[in-house]
Amino acid sequence: MTGQKTILRALAGETQDVPPIWMMRQAGRYLPEYRATRAEAGDFLSLCYNSDLATEVTLQPIRRYGFDAAILFADILLVPQALGADLWFVTGEGPRLSTITDMAGVEALKPTDDIHETLNPIYQTVRNLAGALPAETTLIGFAGAPWTVATYMIAGRGTPDQGPAHALKDQHREVFEALMTRITAATIEYLSVQIDAGAECVKLFDSWAGSLKGEDFDRYALDPAREIITALKARHPGIPVIAFPREGGEKYVGFAKATGADCIALDNSVSPEWAAKHVQVDGCVQGNLASSHMVTGGDALVRETRAIVDAFSGGPHIFNLGHGITPDADPDNVQLMIDTVRGG
Numbered sequence: 001m002t003g004q005k006t007i008l009r010a011l012a013g014e015t016q017d018v019p020p021i022w023m024m025r026q027a028g029r030y031l032p033e034y035r036a037t038r039a040e041a042g043d044f045l046s047l048c049y050n051s052d053l054a055t056e057v058t059l060q061p062i063r064r065y066g067f068d069a070a071i072l073f074a075d076i077l078l079v080p081q082a083l084g085a086d087l088w089f090v091t092g093e094g095p096r097l098s099t100i101t102d103m104a105g106v107e108a109l110k111p112t113d114d115i116h117e118t119l120n121p122i123y124q125t126v127r128n129l130a131g132a133l134p135a136e137t138t139l140i141g142f143a144g145a146p147w148t149v150a151t152y153m154i155a156g157r158g159t160p161d162q163g164p165a166h167a168l169k170d171q172h173r174e175v176f177e178a179l180m181t182r183i184t185a186a187t188i189e190y191l192s193v194q195i196d197a198g199a200e201c202v203k204l205f206d207s208w209a210g211s212l213k214g215e216d217f218d219r220y221a222l223d224p225a226r227e228i229i230t231a232l233k234a235r236h237p238g239i240p241v242i243a244f245p246r247e248g249g250e251k252y253v254g255f256a257k258a259t260g261a262d263c264i265a266l267d268n269s270v271s272p273e274w275a276a277k278h279v280q281v282d283g284c285v286q287g288n289l290a291s292s293h294m295v296t297g298g299d300a301l302v303r304e305t306r307a308i309v310d311a312f313s314g315g316p317h318i319f320n321l322g323h324g325i326t327p328d329a330d331p332d333n334v335q336l337m338i339d340t341v342r343g344g
């Protein structure tokens, strides 16, 4: 497999002496060049829909650090917007959406085929990136997983416990499932066009998967992931998929086999030693340094980074954080993490 990009080699199951590395939210507010481009765009959503500027911010961390992968600059909440939800961001607080509480709300969503009208600038960003990235850099597309996207569409905002979504699921299951079906169909189409436009791998972000317990986890995190991955691989044979059922805990075990995912992204609530034994046995894993080290740096960063590289050295591994880097991170700590991974 020599000659192939390092990320694609890891996703194909190859164990490498030095694991390839990228970072969730690598294009973000901790970088001065990101803040400058975002100011030029006006606001976050304008930046997402401006293909030239979205291309620019995607490339910034590649230029600065030479990460092995670039992730498309966009947001998981663009799919609800493309389905007809109102979406806006309140500075310092986060996203706000119009809410869905009943079947009329689900039925008022736009047909799946109409999402591309809104999402066309995102596909253009993917095409720009496919032409602009260095030959060794893998382009990752992404979408939110249906449960996580549904939690925002139901509550109209981020919630600490996903309470409104759990309530709809438990009290009006038919409404909840109709919404999940609509999001799943839109996600398949969205990712499929990203792949046609040049994404070489796609990642499904299920940030709130950990709040689904027992059978609910299987029905609303695992089953939708399998449905999406199966559809994508039928249309795009060989396309690698990274699944991130965040805070999945013991549910990480067997998730790759059950869904067809090529790689499981791990948050930092699971120890690398445990994950090597129980998750990496089935294939590639990604993770899982705590993002707090990007704020605090120093010996602890170096020690933890080495421990993660060592624990996963016996199998395919992509180094990453356990969640997105935060705005208060120090760009020098990112360099220290990369140097530690690559230099030992």
Ligand code: CP3
Residues within 6 Å of the ligand: 023, 024, 025, 026, 027, 028, 029, 038, 044, 071, 072, 073, 074, 075, 076, 077, 093, 094, 095, 142, 158, 205, 207, 324
């Ligand atoms: O990783 C990357 O660099 C790619 C781009 C990306 C963004 N959001 C850009 C972004 C990706 C992959 C996402 C995913 C996303 N978005 C998730 C899943 C992953 C996760 O973090 O759990 C979720 C839940 C969202 C929804 C979302 N977008 C929230 C809750 C917020 C507000 C919180 C915050 O950090 O401000 C956003 C905004 C957002 N998405 C920013 C970025 C760079 C910050 C916007 C800004 O510049 O002000």
